[in-house]
Amino acid sequence: MIWSAVVVFALVQRCVSKPLAKRWDDFAVKHSWTEIPRGWELHGPAPADHSMDMRIGLKQDRLDELISTLYKVSDPAHERYGAHLSAEEVQALVAPHPNTLGLVDSWLTHYDVDPSSIHRSGGKDWITLRVSVAQAERMLGTKYNVYRHSKTSEYVVRTLSYSLPTILTGHVDVVAPTTYFGTMRSMKSTSFKQPNIKPVDSDVNFVVDAVDAKTCSSIVTPSCLRALYKTDSYKPAATDKNSFGITGYLEEYANFADLQTFFKKFRPDAVGGNFTVVELNGGKNDQSNPGTEANLDVQYSLGISYPTPNTYYSTDGSPPFKPDANAPNNTNEPYLDWLNFILNQTTISQTYSTSYGDDEQTVPPDYANSVCNGFAQLGSRGASIMFSSGDSGVGGGACTTNDGKNKTQFLPSFPATCPFVTAVGATTQVNPEVGINFSGGGFSNYFSTPPYQTAATEAFLKSLGTKYSGLYNKTGRGYPDVAAQGQGFQVVIGGQIQSIAGTSASSPTFAAVISLLNDYLISNGKSPLGFLNPFLYSTGSSGLNDITSGSNPGCSTKGFTARAGWDPVTGLGTPDFGKLQALVGK
Incomplete structure (x- = not known):
């Protein structure tokens, strides 16, 4: 019996160990x-x-606790409003x-x-x-x-x-890297050149003292934007604490010399001001190759927020794979490199702008969720994060699903659809502004309607009725959240002025206004705004100019139409710095 017990015990151990070896x-x-x-x-x-x-x-x-905390510190009605977390506190929650x-x-x-x-x-x-x-x-x-x-x-x-x-x-x-095929070179920049709009004369300084409807409706300069959004009389006072970050991809390089030419032409008092470059994950700082997107972002963020310190993050993926070589480090994916770098910094900027994106359906849901949660971490630390909403209206191309069914559907843009970022659409003209036809907007197929947005999107959907039923997700997170001017931007590229358009122009413009608000708060001993959306969809909405006309056609439709209140063309509207300053100062 003793021998039998030993055998049975050995067999049991063998059976138990096999699943462990094969699990x-x-x-x-x-x-x-x-x-x-x-x-x-x-x-x-x-x-x-x-x-x-x-x-x-x-x-x-403890991700749920992190997101719950994010909403508390971002809600003006909550007792914890503005009590942002430290890097160590965030790390404890995501461990x-x-x-x-x-x-x-x-x-x-x-x-x-x-x-x-x-x-x-x-x-x-x-x-x-x-x-x-x-x-x-x-x-x-x-x-x-x-x-x-x-x-x-x-x-x-x-x-x-x-x-x-x-x-x-x-x-x-x-x-x-697994199933996400997005790379630094294949992702979408949300800007494009406008050869049909004649740029201003390079030999003449161009500064307007007020919003000139005729001039600023066709060509946009820093003085047009500063007058339009009422930042022209504000003088930053917390430049030793407040800063602005711009994310750059696609081997786009912001040029120092072009910035000085831009300042001489459009913001003479800023001549001599500059930006810092951080080279991230193989990113470079090639001053011989000025980029359209990079120069647009830097020139207009500084054109409005000067002398607030600006940092341009030149972010690259690892070297692309070469079919005939055993090339190392072939990750080469957007967002994660930058996010992981920033989240590991003890001190971060209070405002960030990014002018890139992908069709949401091309981003695997597991990857999109992980990136979006990274933005939640950044927001909980007191950062305001702006993303351009895209330049394809409700969707570009054939607008068909990539699940093998080829179903016709509007194509939302990620990361603009992430509920923890502020998506910026585009307007044109002045007095009044109208939504521009390329302004990306719609509803996410990945993320549900966030609580701060429920009332706003429900009101729009009620006004829409059954129009476009089946082409979009009625329970999805709506975007954009806000808007700003988006065409005719005068940008210096390689010493020459060119006219540029896109929500790539809108995002740094809106973000620059937010950066000035953060400067105002910090200079008065208060916390920066952090994650903006709970504020914007509540008390902050009265500090925005509601845009009630314009549409964003796409997918062989006329797209959505701007209306009173929130809409998926211009969001809640464009900024009025004076009104916003009064609201955040209460």
Whole structure:
């Protein structure tokens, strides 16, 4: 009997150990595409020995508490309004549960991941490690290939589907690079040149003292915007504490010499002022290659907020994959690099503007959620985050879904659809302003209507009735939130003035006004505005100019139409600095 008991015990132990040994092979699909994302084509299998930096986003244990806190510190009616969190407090809320850390470490050990290659974020919610393609394929139960972008001729290593061991369900939010095909070069800049609008004479200084309806309706300059949005009499007083951040992608470089030419022409009192460049993840500062988008962002953010310190973040992905070489570090994805860098800084800027985006449906939901939650972290620390709403109205191109069904549908833009950022649409003309036809707007298919916006979107949907039913998500987060001028911007590029349009112009314009409000608050010993939307949709709405005409056609429709109150063309409207200053000063 003793011998039998020993045998039985050994057999039981063997049976128990087998599932433990195999549990890492029991996969569940995390995300997959039904077809190769549009604009990309299969080039061939990825070399097994190609190495890349894998990023693993772990489930943040107290994320609900973080978001709840974000709303409290951003709501003017709450007793905690303005009590933003420190980096350490945010890291404590996003830190994974110890069980998550233990399981993930066991997973990595099982696949012989070199411990010395692992880097953890401050909150330990992100892990970056170096792996080979063969190693990644085993870990994720997938097959990586090399894909080529038809327009940019860029090669990337991606997969159409990836899985995780079922035991990691609820512990890992996202893994990259996997199914997100967006790259620095393929993402959309939201600006474009306007050769049909003749730029102002380069030899003559151009400063207006008031809003000239004839001039400022056709060409836009800093003095037009400062007069229109009533910032021209405000003098920043907290430049030792308040700062402004601009995110740059697509190998776009802001040019120092062009800024001085711009100042001489349009803001003479700012001549000699400058900006700082932070090169991030391989980003550069090539002064021989001035970028349209970069110069637009820097010239107009400083043109309005001067002398507030401005930082341009030149953000690049890792080197693109070369089909004939074992190129390292092929992550090359937007947003995460910049977010992880900023969130790991002890001190951050109070205002940020980004003028890039993608069709929401091209961004895997797990990736979009992780990025959006990163913006929630940034907002909880007191940052106001602006994103351009896009330049395709309710959607560009054929406006069909990419789920294999090819259903006709409006195409919202991400990250503008993230409920934790302030999306900025575009207007044109003055006295009155009207919504411009390219202003991106609509409703998210990923994110539900946030609580601060429910009443505003319900009122619009009631006025819309059954029009466009089935083409958009009635329960989705509506965007844009606000708007600003968006065409005829006079920008110096390579020493020459050109006319530029797009919500890329609107975002830094609105953000610059917010930066001045933050300056006012800080100089009076108060907290910066932080996450704007709860304020804008409540007491702040009376500080905005409601835009009631204009539409944003797209997808073979006339699009939405601006109306009284919030609408998905111009949001709640354009800023009136004087009124907003009075509201935040109460």
